[in-house]
């Protein structure tokens with residue numbers, strides 16, 4: 223019994239890992255190509271090949287840790303019944319995905335601010351900030367302890383909101399794709415990210431790598447605007463990029 227359950231846990235984690243790794247690779251390759259039709263946010267900075275290789279190596283490890291958390295949470299929910307039953311119908315599905323987006327953004331914002339404090343920054347988060355001008359491959363270049371702070375949401379999400387496993391998985395895939403794009407160094411979001419849209423564009427997280435102590439959220443700009451942590455030049459820079467771009 224124990225070995226069968228342990229085997230199903232490992233199989234779940236392995237399947238999630240394969241999906242996340244494939245999503246990371248495909249999104250990185252696609253957006254490396256699409257960068258040529260977008261505007262570079264830090265045109266004077268280049269990232270070296272050795273840094274890119276560092277990011278790729280670390281991402282392979284980091285995605286395994288995230289897969290263990292998402293797969294472990296999924297297995298606990300489906301096998302042990304740990305979690306809230308999802309609401310039924312299309313309305314229930316829409317509610318759960320919106321709730322998950324808002325809750326994860328809140329989780330990410332506050333824990334991200336926590337690991338930028340003097341005590342945690344060097345111990346937890348500095349690895350990710352070695353890249354001042356991030357590239358697509360930087361998205362999952364984090365140390366394991368960093369993932370325990372920011373990505374542990376995926377392990378406990380079923381305990382917090384009534385969401386079906388497939389919907390939570392879809393949210394993680396969205397997070398992975400937008401995370402890779404957000405590190406591309408080229409603005410791909412444009413008008414989609416201009417107020418009143420609450421979505422963040424690439425400029426938002428690119429400035430986080432440039433200036434470090436600003437722009438902490440991951441999906442929406444609400445928390446940064448409310449708490450006064452949005453970079454003072456964010457809107458001006460994004461507007462200038464939108465006005466220069468033929469595609470946005």
Ligand SMILES: [Zn+2]
Pocket residue numbers: 334338347351430
């Ligand atoms: Zn950070």
Ligand SMILES: [Zn+2]
Pocket residue numbers: 350356360361405427431
């Ligand atoms: Zn980053």
